[in-house]
Amino acid sequence: MxxxxxxxxxxxxxxxxxxxxxxxxxxxxxxxxxxxxxxxxxxxxxxxxxxxxxxxxxxxxxxxxxxxxxxxxxxxxxxxxxxxxxxxxxxxxxxxxxxxxxxxxxxxxxxxxxxxxxxxxxxxxxxxxxxxxxxxxxxxxHKSSTKELARLPKGVTKSTLAMIWNCIRQHEAMLFSTEDIAESAGISRVSMRKYLAFLTEIEALAMETIYGTIGRPVYQYRILPQAEEIMSGYI
The missing domain is CATH 3.40.50.2300 (Response regulator)
Structure with a gap:
Protein backbone atom coordinates (compact mmCIF):
# COMPACT_ATOMS: atom_id res chain seq x y z
CA MET A 1 0.00 0.00 0.00
CA HIS A 142 3.14 9.85 -16.43
CA LYS A 143 1.75 8.01 -19.47
CA SER A 144 -0.98 5.75 -18.13
CA SER A 145 -4.64 5.01 -18.73
CA THR A 146 -7.17 5.67 -15.99
CA LYS A 147 -9.78 3.44 -17.67
CA GLU A 148 -11.23 0.92 -15.20
CA LEU A 149 -8.89 1.88 -12.38
CA ALA A 150 -11.38 3.50 -10.05
CA ARG A 151 -12.57 1.53 -7.05
CA LEU A 152 -16.30 1.13 -6.58
CA PRO A 153 -17.67 1.37 -3.03
CA LYS A 154 -19.15 -1.67 -1.31
CA GLY A 155 -22.58 -2.54 -2.66
CA VAL A 156 -22.04 -0.81 -6.03
CA THR A 157 -21.32 -3.11 -8.97
CA LYS A 158 -19.92 -2.14 -12.34
CA SER A 159 -22.68 -3.87 -14.33
CA THR A 160 -25.52 -2.23 -12.40
CA LEU A 161 -23.78 1.14 -12.48
CA ALA A 162 -23.39 0.89 -16.27
CA MET A 163 -27.06 -0.05 -16.67
CA ILE A 164 -28.21 2.84 -14.46
CA TRP A 165 -25.94 5.30 -16.24
CA ASN A 166 -27.35 4.21 -19.59
CA CYS A 167 -30.89 4.79 -18.28
CA ILE A 168 -29.90 8.24 -17.02
CA ARG A 169 -28.40 9.22 -20.38
CA GLN A 170 -31.53 8.07 -22.20
CA HIS A 171 -33.88 10.00 -19.90
CA GLU A 172 -35.58 12.70 -21.97
CA ALA A 173 -35.95 15.40 -19.31
CA MET A 174 -32.93 17.31 -18.04
CA LEU A 175 -34.00 16.77 -14.42
CA PHE A 176 -35.01 13.37 -13.08
CA SER A 177 -35.92 11.82 -9.74
CA THR A 178 -34.99 8.56 -8.04
CA GLU A 179 -38.38 7.15 -9.02
CA ASP A 180 -37.89 8.08 -12.71
CA ILE A 181 -34.68 6.07 -13.07
CA ALA A 182 -35.69 3.26 -10.73
CA GLU A 183 -38.73 2.61 -12.90
CA SER A 184 -36.82 2.60 -16.18
CA ALA A 185 -33.97 0.52 -14.73
CA GLY A 186 -36.27 -1.93 -13.01
CA ILE A 187 -34.60 -1.82 -9.58
CA SER A 188 -35.83 -0.70 -6.16
CA ARG A 189 -35.81 2.94 -5.09
CA VAL A 190 -33.62 2.04 -2.11
CA SER A 191 -30.93 0.60 -4.38
CA MET A 192 -31.30 3.48 -6.81
CA ARG A 193 -30.74 6.04 -4.04
CA LYS A 194 -27.41 4.38 -3.23
CA TYR A 195 -26.24 4.59 -6.85
CA LEU A 196 -27.43 8.18 -7.29
CA ALA A 197 -25.66 9.15 -4.07
CA PHE A 198 -22.45 7.63 -5.45
CA LEU A 199 -22.83 9.42 -8.80
CA THR A 200 -23.37 12.69 -6.94
CA GLU A 201 -20.31 12.11 -4.76
CA ILE A 202 -18.01 11.60 -7.76
CA GLU A 203 -19.55 14.72 -9.40
CA ALA A 204 -21.14 12.97 -12.37
CA LEU A 205 -24.53 14.25 -11.15
CA ALA A 206 -25.74 17.31 -9.27
CA MET A 207 -28.65 17.04 -6.85
CA GLU A 208 -31.26 19.78 -6.54
CA THR A 209 -34.00 20.10 -3.94
CA ILE A 210 -37.41 20.99 -5.34
CA TYR A 211 -39.93 22.32 -2.84
CA GLY A 212 -43.64 21.88 -3.58
CA THR A 213 -46.60 23.47 -1.88
CA ILE A 214 -47.16 20.54 0.48
CA GLY A 215 -45.35 17.42 1.64
CA ARG A 216 -41.67 16.57 1.65
CA PRO A 217 -39.15 18.15 -0.74
CA VAL A 218 -38.36 16.23 -3.93
CA TYR A 219 -34.74 15.51 -4.78
CA GLN A 220 -33.95 15.72 -8.47
CA TYR A 221 -30.74 15.16 -10.38
CA ARG A 222 -29.06 16.42 -13.52
CA ILE A 223 -25.98 15.32 -15.44
CA LEU A 224 -22.91 17.54 -15.02
CA PRO A 225 -20.74 18.56 -18.02
CA GLN A 226 -17.75 16.45 -16.92
CA ALA A 227 -19.86 13.33 -16.32
CA GLU A 228 -18.76 11.26 -19.33
CA GLU A 229 -15.10 11.82 -18.55
CA ILE A 230 -15.62 10.81 -14.92
CA MET A 231 -17.69 7.74 -15.79
CA SER A 232 -15.01 6.49 -18.17
CA GLY A 233 -13.01 5.57 -15.07
CA TYR A 234 -15.80 3.33 -13.74
CA ILE A 235 -17.64 1.64 -16.62
Whole structure:
Protein backbone atom coordinates (compact mmCIF):
# COMPACT_ATOMS: atom_id res chain seq x y z
CA MET A 1 0.00 0.00 0.00
CA UNK A 2 1.10 3.58 -0.70
CA UNK A 3 0.78 5.56 2.54
CA UNK A 4 -0.51 9.12 2.01
CA UNK A 5 -0.36 12.23 4.21
CA UNK A 6 -2.82 15.02 3.41
CA UNK A 7 -1.51 18.51 4.25
CA UNK A 8 -4.50 20.83 4.08
CA UNK A 9 -5.83 23.36 6.60
CA UNK A 10 -9.51 23.05 5.58
CA UNK A 11 -10.96 19.95 7.33
CA UNK A 12 -13.75 19.56 4.77
CA UNK A 13 -11.34 19.64 1.81
CA UNK A 14 -9.01 17.25 3.63
CA UNK A 15 -11.89 14.80 4.11
CA UNK A 16 -12.82 15.00 0.43
CA UNK A 17 -9.21 14.29 -0.51
CA UNK A 18 -9.13 11.35 1.91
CA UNK A 19 -12.27 9.84 0.37
CA UNK A 20 -10.90 10.34 -3.14
CA UNK A 21 -7.57 8.78 -2.15
CA UNK A 22 -9.11 5.67 -0.67
CA UNK A 23 -11.25 5.12 -3.78
CA UNK A 24 -8.04 4.45 -5.72
CA UNK A 25 -6.65 0.95 -5.39
CA UNK A 26 -3.32 0.68 -3.61
CA UNK A 27 -3.55 3.89 -1.56
CA UNK A 28 -4.16 4.38 2.15
CA UNK A 29 -4.57 7.73 3.91
CA UNK A 30 -2.19 7.58 6.86
CA UNK A 31 -2.94 10.97 8.31
CA UNK A 32 -3.83 14.64 8.03
CA UNK A 33 -1.79 17.72 8.93
CA UNK A 34 -3.29 21.21 9.02
CA UNK A 35 0.01 23.12 8.71
CA UNK A 36 3.61 22.77 7.61
CA UNK A 37 4.80 22.40 11.21
CA UNK A 38 2.23 19.68 11.90
CA UNK A 39 3.38 17.88 8.76
CA UNK A 40 7.04 18.04 9.84
CA UNK A 41 6.16 16.53 13.22
CA UNK A 42 4.11 13.81 11.52
CA UNK A 43 6.99 12.90 9.19
CA UNK A 44 9.31 12.50 12.19
CA UNK A 45 7.02 9.87 13.69
CA UNK A 46 5.67 7.96 10.71
CA UNK A 47 6.92 6.82 7.31
CA UNK A 48 4.93 8.33 4.44
CA UNK A 49 5.28 7.58 0.73
CA UNK A 50 3.27 10.45 -0.73
CA UNK A 51 2.06 13.87 0.45
CA UNK A 52 -0.98 15.62 -1.04
CA UNK A 53 0.03 19.21 -0.38
CA UNK A 54 -1.93 22.45 -0.37
CA UNK A 55 -0.02 25.70 -0.98
CA UNK A 56 -2.20 28.40 0.59
CA UNK A 57 -2.80 27.68 4.28
CA UNK A 58 -3.63 30.14 7.05
CA UNK A 59 -0.53 29.49 9.13
CA UNK A 60 1.96 28.52 6.45
CA UNK A 61 2.82 28.10 2.79
CA UNK A 62 2.92 24.52 1.56
CA UNK A 63 5.88 25.23 -0.69
CA UNK A 64 7.95 25.75 2.46
CA UNK A 65 7.31 22.10 3.34
CA UNK A 66 8.35 21.05 -0.14
CA UNK A 67 11.59 23.02 0.24
CA UNK A 68 12.19 21.47 3.67
CA UNK A 69 11.72 17.95 2.26
CA UNK A 70 14.26 18.54 -0.50
CA UNK A 71 16.79 20.29 1.76
CA UNK A 72 16.71 17.58 4.44
CA UNK A 73 16.46 14.64 2.07
CA UNK A 74 13.25 13.20 3.52
CA UNK A 75 12.30 10.23 1.33
CA UNK A 76 8.76 11.23 0.37
CA UNK A 77 7.07 12.31 -2.86
CA UNK A 78 4.66 15.22 -3.20
CA UNK A 79 1.63 15.97 -5.35
CA UNK A 80 0.50 19.57 -4.98
CA UNK A 81 -3.27 20.13 -4.84
CA UNK A 82 -3.93 23.85 -4.59
CA UNK A 83 -5.86 26.88 -5.82
CA UNK A 84 -2.47 28.47 -6.47
CA UNK A 85 -2.44 28.68 -10.27
CA UNK A 86 0.20 31.39 -10.73
CA UNK A 87 3.27 30.42 -12.72
CA UNK A 88 5.63 31.31 -9.88
CA UNK A 89 4.03 28.78 -7.50
CA UNK A 90 3.84 26.09 -10.17
CA UNK A 91 7.45 26.60 -11.26
CA UNK A 92 8.69 26.59 -7.66
CA UNK A 93 6.79 23.37 -6.92
CA UNK A 94 8.24 21.68 -10.00
CA UNK A 95 11.76 22.89 -9.20
CA UNK A 96 11.44 21.41 -5.72
CA UNK A 97 10.45 18.06 -7.20
CA UNK A 98 6.64 17.83 -7.01
CA UNK A 99 5.62 14.81 -9.10
CA UNK A 100 2.30 16.38 -10.14
CA UNK A 101 0.27 19.56 -9.66
CA UNK A 102 -3.55 19.75 -9.51
CA UNK A 103 -5.30 23.12 -9.55
CA UNK A 104 -8.45 23.42 -7.43
CA UNK A 105 -11.22 22.85 -8.25
CA UNK A 106 -10.33 19.65 -10.08
CA UNK A 107 -12.35 16.74 -11.47
CA UNK A 108 -12.02 13.32 -9.86
CA UNK A 109 -10.64 11.84 -13.09
CA UNK A 110 -7.67 14.23 -12.97
CA UNK A 111 -7.06 13.17 -9.37
CA UNK A 112 -7.34 9.54 -10.44
CA UNK A 113 -4.84 10.13 -13.25
CA UNK A 114 -2.36 11.67 -10.81
CA UNK A 115 -2.55 8.79 -8.35
CA UNK A 116 -2.54 5.98 -10.89
CA UNK A 117 0.39 7.61 -12.67
CA UNK A 118 2.24 7.80 -9.36
CA UNK A 119 1.34 4.19 -8.53
CA UNK A 120 2.82 3.07 -11.84
CA UNK A 121 5.92 5.13 -11.08
CA UNK A 122 6.31 3.38 -7.71
CA UNK A 123 5.77 -0.04 -9.28
CA UNK A 124 8.49 0.52 -11.88
CA UNK A 125 10.98 1.93 -9.37
CA UNK A 126 10.46 -0.94 -6.91
CA UNK A 127 10.55 -3.76 -9.45
CA UNK A 128 13.20 -2.66 -11.95
CA UNK A 129 16.95 -2.18 -11.65
CA UNK A 130 17.28 -1.33 -15.37
CA UNK A 131 14.69 0.49 -17.49
CA UNK A 132 13.69 0.37 -21.13
CA UNK A 133 13.06 3.65 -22.97
CA UNK A 134 9.30 3.01 -22.81
CA UNK A 135 9.42 2.51 -19.04
CA UNK A 136 11.52 5.63 -18.60
CA UNK A 137 9.10 7.63 -20.73
CA UNK A 138 6.21 6.49 -18.55
CA UNK A 139 8.13 7.60 -15.46
CA UNK A 140 8.95 11.00 -16.91
CA UNK A 141 5.66 11.81 -18.56
CA HIS A 142 3.14 9.85 -16.43
CA LYS A 143 1.75 8.01 -19.47
CA SER A 144 -0.98 5.75 -18.13
CA SER A 145 -4.64 5.01 -18.73
CA THR A 146 -7.17 5.67 -15.99
CA LYS A 147 -9.78 3.44 -17.67
CA GLU A 148 -11.23 0.92 -15.20
CA LEU A 149 -8.89 1.88 -12.38
CA ALA A 150 -11.38 3.50 -10.05
CA ARG A 151 -12.57 1.53 -7.05
CA LEU A 152 -16.30 1.13 -6.58
CA PRO A 153 -17.67 1.37 -3.03
CA LYS A 154 -19.15 -1.67 -1.31
CA GLY A 155 -22.58 -2.54 -2.66
CA VAL A 156 -22.04 -0.81 -6.03
CA THR A 157 -21.32 -3.11 -8.97
CA LYS A 158 -19.92 -2.14 -12.34
CA SER A 159 -22.68 -3.87 -14.33
CA THR A 160 -25.52 -2.23 -12.40
CA LEU A 161 -23.78 1.14 -12.48
CA ALA A 162 -23.39 0.89 -16.27
CA MET A 163 -27.06 -0.05 -16.67
CA ILE A 164 -28.21 2.84 -14.46
CA TRP A 165 -25.94 5.30 -16.24
CA ASN A 166 -27.35 4.21 -19.59
CA CYS A 167 -30.89 4.79 -18.28
CA ILE A 168 -29.90 8.24 -17.02
CA ARG A 169 -28.40 9.22 -20.38
CA GLN A 170 -31.53 8.07 -22.20
CA HIS A 171 -33.88 10.00 -19.90
CA GLU A 172 -35.58 12.70 -21.97
CA ALA A 173 -35.95 15.40 -19.31
CA MET A 174 -32.93 17.31 -18.04
CA LEU A 175 -34.00 16.77 -14.42
CA PHE A 176 -35.01 13.37 -13.08
CA SER A 177 -35.92 11.82 -9.74
CA THR A 178 -34.99 8.56 -8.04
CA GLU A 179 -38.38 7.15 -9.02
CA ASP A 180 -37.89 8.08 -12.71
CA ILE A 181 -34.68 6.07 -13.07
CA ALA A 182 -35.69 3.26 -10.73
CA GLU A 183 -38.73 2.61 -12.90
CA SER A 184 -36.82 2.60 -16.18
CA ALA A 185 -33.97 0.52 -14.73
CA GLY A 186 -36.27 -1.93 -13.01
CA ILE A 187 -34.60 -1.82 -9.58
CA SER A 188 -35.83 -0.70 -6.16
CA ARG A 189 -35.81 2.94 -5.09
CA VAL A 190 -33.62 2.04 -2.11
CA SER A 191 -30.93 0.60 -4.38
CA MET A 192 -31.30 3.48 -6.81
CA ARG A 193 -30.74 6.04 -4.04
CA LYS A 194 -27.41 4.38 -3.23
CA TYR A 195 -26.24 4.59 -6.85
CA LEU A 196 -27.43 8.18 -7.29
CA ALA A 197 -25.66 9.15 -4.07
CA PHE A 198 -22.45 7.63 -5.45
CA LEU A 199 -22.83 9.42 -8.80
CA THR A 200 -23.37 12.69 -6.94
CA GLU A 201 -20.31 12.11 -4.76
CA ILE A 202 -18.01 11.60 -7.76
CA GLU A 203 -19.55 14.72 -9.40
CA ALA A 204 -21.14 12.97 -12.37
CA LEU A 205 -24.53 14.25 -11.15
CA ALA A 206 -25.74 17.31 -9.27
CA MET A 207 -28.65 17.04 -6.85
CA GLU A 208 -31.26 19.78 -6.54
CA THR A 209 -34.00 20.10 -3.94
CA ILE A 210 -37.41 20.99 -5.34
CA TYR A 211 -39.93 22.32 -2.84
CA GLY A 212 -43.64 21.88 -3.58
CA THR A 213 -46.60 23.47 -1.88
CA ILE A 214 -47.16 20.54 0.48
CA GLY A 215 -45.35 17.42 1.64
CA ARG A 216 -41.67 16.57 1.65
CA PRO A 217 -39.15 18.15 -0.74
CA VAL A 218 -38.36 16.23 -3.93
CA TYR A 219 -34.74 15.51 -4.78
CA GLN A 220 -33.95 15.72 -8.47
CA TYR A 221 -30.74 15.16 -10.38
CA ARG A 222 -29.06 16.42 -13.52
CA ILE A 223 -25.98 15.32 -15.44
CA LEU A 224 -22.91 17.54 -15.02
CA PRO A 225 -20.74 18.56 -18.02
CA GLN A 226 -17.75 16.45 -16.92
CA ALA A 227 -19.86 13.33 -16.32
CA GLU A 228 -18.76 11.26 -19.33
CA GLU A 229 -15.10 11.82 -18.55
CA ILE A 230 -15.62 10.81 -14.92
CA MET A 231 -17.69 7.74 -15.79
CA SER A 232 -15.01 6.49 -18.17
CA GLY A 233 -13.01 5.57 -15.07
CA TYR A 234 -15.80 3.33 -13.74
CA ILE A 235 -17.64 1.64 -16.62
Missing amino acids: INVLIVEDDPMVAEFNRKYTEQVEGFLCGGWAASVEDAKEFLEKQAIDLILLDVYMQESNGLDLLAFIRETGVNVDVIVISAASDMNSIKKAMNFGAVDYLIKPFHFNRFLEALTGYREHVSIVRERSLLSQEELDRLLY
